[in-house]
Amino acid sequence: MTMVEAEAGKEAIRRALRSLRRRHLVEEGAHRPAIEALARPFAAQAVEWKEKAEKHELELQQCYKAQSRLSEQLVTEIEEGKASKALLKEKETLITTMQTELEQTREENTQLKQSLEEKTSALDLIIQEHQAVKAELEQALTKQKVAEDENRNLIDRWMLEKMKDAERLNEANAMYEEMVLKLKSAGVGGIQHNALQEADGIIRRSEAGYMDIMETPIPSTCRITIRAHDGGCGSIIFQHNTDKLISGGQDQTVKIWSAHTGALTSTLQGCLGSVNDLAVTNDNKFVIAACSSNKLFVWEVNGGRPRHTLTGHTKNVSSVDASWVKSCVLASSSNDHTIKIWDLQSGFCKSTIMSGSNANSLAFIDGDTLCSGHRDGHLRLWDIRSAKCTSQTFAHLDVSSVSVSRNRNFILTSGKDNVHNLFDPRTMEVCGKFKAMGNRVVSSWGRPCISPDENSIAAGANDGSVYIWSRLKKDGVPTILQGHSSSVVSSSWCGLGPLATADKHHIYIWT
Numbered sequence: 001m002t003m004v005e006a007e008a009g010k011e012a013i014r015r016a017l018r019s020l021r022r023r024h025l026v027e028e029g030a031h032r033p034a035i036e037a038l039a040r041p042f043a044a045q046a047v048e049w050k051e052k053a054e055k056h057e058l059e060l061q062q063c064y065k066a067q068s069r070l071s072e073q074l075v076t077e078i079e080e081g082k083a084s085k086a087l088l089k090e091k092e093t094l095i096t097t098m099q100t101e102l103e104q105t106r107e108e109n110t111q112l113k114q115s116l117e118e119k120t121s122a123l124d125l126i127i128q129e130h131q132a133v134k135a136e137l138e139q140a141l142t143k144q145k146v147a148e149d150e151n152r153n154l155i156d157r158w159m160l161e162k163m164k165d166a167e168r169l170n171e172a173n174a175m176y177e178e179m180v181l182k183l184k185s186a187g188v189g190g191i192q193h194n195a196l197q198e199a200d201g202i203i204r205r206s207e208a209g210y211m212d213i214m215e216t217p218i219p220s221t222c223r224i225t226i227r228a229h230d231g232g233c234g235s236i237i238f239q240h241n242t243d244k245l246i247s248g249g250q251d252q253t254v255k256i257w258s259a260h261t262g263a264l265t266s267t268l269q270g271c272l273g274s275v276n277d278l279a280v281t282n283d284n285k286f287v288i289a290a291c292s293s294n295k296l297f298v299w300e301v302n303g304g305r306p307r308h309t310l311t312g313h314t315k316n317v318s319s320v321d322a323s324w325v326k327s328c329v330l331a332s333s334s335n336d337h338t339i340k341i342w343d344l345q346s347g348f349c350k351s352t353i354m355s356g357s358n359a360n361s362l363a364f365i366d367g368d369t370l371c372s373g374h375r376d377g378h379l380r381l382w383d384i385r386s387a388k389c390t391s392q393t394f395a396h397l398d399v400s401s402v403s404v405s406r407n408r409n410f411i412l413t414s415g416k417d418n419v420h421n422l423f424d425p426r427t428m429e430v431c432g433k434f435k436a437m438g439n440r441v442v443s444s445w446g447r448p449c450i451s452p453d454e455n456s457i458a459a460g461a462n463d464g465s466v467y468i469w470s471r472l473k474k475d476g477v478p479t480i481l482q483g484h485s486s487s488v489v490s491s492s493w494c495g496l497g498p499l500a501t502a503d504k505h506h507i508y509i510w511t
Helices: 003-039 043-186 189-200
Strands: 222-227 233-238 244-249 254-258 264-268 275-280 286-291 295-300 306-311 317-322 329-334 338-343 348-354 359-364 369-374 378-383 388-394 399-404 411-415 420-424 429-434 456-460 466-470 479-481 490-493 499-502 506-510
Touching: 003 043, 233 499, 233 506, 244 275, 244 506, 254 286, 286 317, 295 317, 329 359, 369 399, 369 411, 378 399, 420 456, 429 456, 456 490, 456 499, 466 499
Parallel strands: 233 275, 233 490, 275 317, 317 359, 359 399
Antiparallel strands: 222 506, 233 244, 244 254, 254 264, 275 286, 286 295, 295 306, 317 329, 329 338, 338 348, 359 369, 369 378, 378 388, 399 411, 411 420, 420 429, 456 466, 466 479, 490 499, 499 506
16 A cells, blocks of 8 residues: 555545534534523533533543544555555466466476487387397307417416426436536536537527627727717617617717727717617617606617607606517616507507516517516516516515626626626526625616627626626636726627727727
């Protein structure tokens, strides 16, 4: 109810009250003569009637007051009625809106019901397909079980053949011991030496890839000194069956030298990070550098053109080696607890081997077998086809380096215990142990090597000396080469005779 309407109601009430008062006055004037006439004979009762008149007047005033209150209540109820009417209109509007929403909801419900029916049909179809795939899976599992049975049979046959090979090896070892005993009793030194070599190679000479190498002389003189890299040299390696020496250093370059003249023949650019290790493919076509930038870089030897950048390791790449049998297969180890096998043709990683301990160094033994030296002190053999460890043995407190001899008859390991061990890769047993006072291994970077004829071991030391032991001599006294002014970090023996050793500043060629 608006204010105008309220004021109009109040004004109507006031007019009604004035009208009642006028009527009362009129009636009072009309009856006054009668009252006065009656008052004369009844003067005695005047007082009583006066009191009654006053009482009636008081009651009349109370009636007027009651009427006023009722009028106010009427106004209030009228206002409340108007408010209720407005609220009713709002409710009617709300009901209309809700009815519209209800219609929309019904339409959406109908659409959802249709969608549910479609999805139910699709689910039934998927269930049917799942049942079909499940049946195919059961068939595949049955075939797998048959294949596993066949595989177990093949493994049993393979183990039987290995046992036969072991028996033949035991026979050869028995023959070797018998010949040594006979020759010792005969006391003939030259014949003993030849017989020892013949007995040691009685089986290995028949193996694929064996190379008959002339006896390697022990060097004694530094013939050439090369200042190779600014900041220091990290690794050196000879190309197979040539006098080409390859070096990599902290100046992010790889250089190729002539070991005969000491001349620089080529510089390979594009490397990121310091060079930790080097490898050459068996056909001498490619050079690979393992770097501190978590990458490996591959160059073509002829022309020096970059071929690949191998990425995948997440930490410093510590070692790299190329297969002796397959020219397109590489292996690398990193501080990210992985060993990766790479395909040089595509430049991609073929497989990744996870190891609980970082591998400081690795080397191929044959086309499918890899050896690695780890920080936990173990020497491990891996089958790169299955990415599984086939054998392991404790070698040092911390293996810093591994290398394999030319004919793959020995694995040379070095450790932070300042000992160099020769292992037979067939039995994983130690067949030679070499150490000397003053020969301290250069942290995790020292790279010793084996001579091409497998009879000598060369290792650099912290004091700049190069120690050379003979595998055939039992006295264990090494030949010591002096000349380096700082720690010898790497060594490599050329198949044609010279020995190369590198310290932080120079490369020495010994003959």
